[in-house]
Amino acid sequence: DQQVKQNSPSLSVQEGRISILNCDYTNSMFDYFLWYKKYPAEGPTFLISISSIKDKNEDGRFTVFLNKSAKHLSLHIVPSQPGDSAVYFCAAPYYGGATNKLIFGTGTLLAVQP
Amino acid sequence: DAEITQSPRHKITETGRQVTLACHQTWNHNNMFWYRQDLGHGLRLIHYSYGVQDTNKGEVSDGYSVSRSNTEDLPLTLESAASSQTSVYFCASSESGREQQYFGPGTRLTVT
Numbered sequence: 001d002q003q004v005k006q007n008s009p010s011l012s013v014q015e016g017r018i019s020i021l022n023c024d025y026t027n028s029m030f031d032y033f034l035w036y037k038k039y040p041a042e043g044p045t046f047l048i049s050i051s052s053i054k055d056k057n058e059d060g061r062f063t064v065f066l067n068k069s070a071k072h073l074s075l076h077i078v079p080s081q082p083g084d085s086a087v088y089f090c091a092a093p094y095y096g097g098a099t100n101k102l103i104f105g106t107g108t109l110l111a112v113q114p
Numbered sequence: 115d116a117e118i119t120q121s122p123r124h125k126i127t128e129t130g131r132q133v134t135l136a137c138h139q140t141w142n143h144n145n146m147f148w149y150r151q152d153l154g155h156g157l158r159l160i161h162y163s164y165g166v167q168d169t170n171k172g173e174v175s176d177g178y179s180v181s182r183s184n185t186e187d188l189p190l191t192l193e194s195a196a197s198s199q200t201s202v203y204f205c206a207s208s209e210s211g212r213e214q215q216y217f218g219p220g221t222r223l224t225v226t
Binding site: 041046 | 118147149154155156157158159162172204206214215216217218219220
């Protein structure tokens, strides 16, 4: 059962335009979400997070929006740059039982065209 | 600067061989994790540890084992490598389960 879902495997955007990456979750117990960015041949790196007590968190060109009623979050990148081309994963810490592991989505490959 | 390293970066092995992937972190984090990344599956947790002598199974632990004898290292062992274990493996560490995890550069393992 995929508790964190990224239904778009890929997204192509023109440089300077907005990129919107989407993530859905099924577990209403999730109260914190993270976005990771991954370049080829490198490990994922943390990008931005949001707590469920907020509906928006902004860091420079990156903004994450959380809609708890829809169990949906999105990452907005404005303006998009070629260096943003990477795979983006959303993730949530799972507190079931004794575990504090992260559950990752399947990722979205963003290609920003010059 | 603190970091997390993995070795080797690339490994080719034969079916049935035992393989150990190394992970070393200098963050002094108690929590360490092993993931595998496969197309269509994202990152899936193999094993994790919350401290020395503590190890736990993740969602895809069959065929893998870990041991934690010190804070810095969490080696991942494939007892008898199978072609289904061809993947990219990432080690990560964190200060707490809620905070961000810091990932190593990955090990690409091919089982022939």
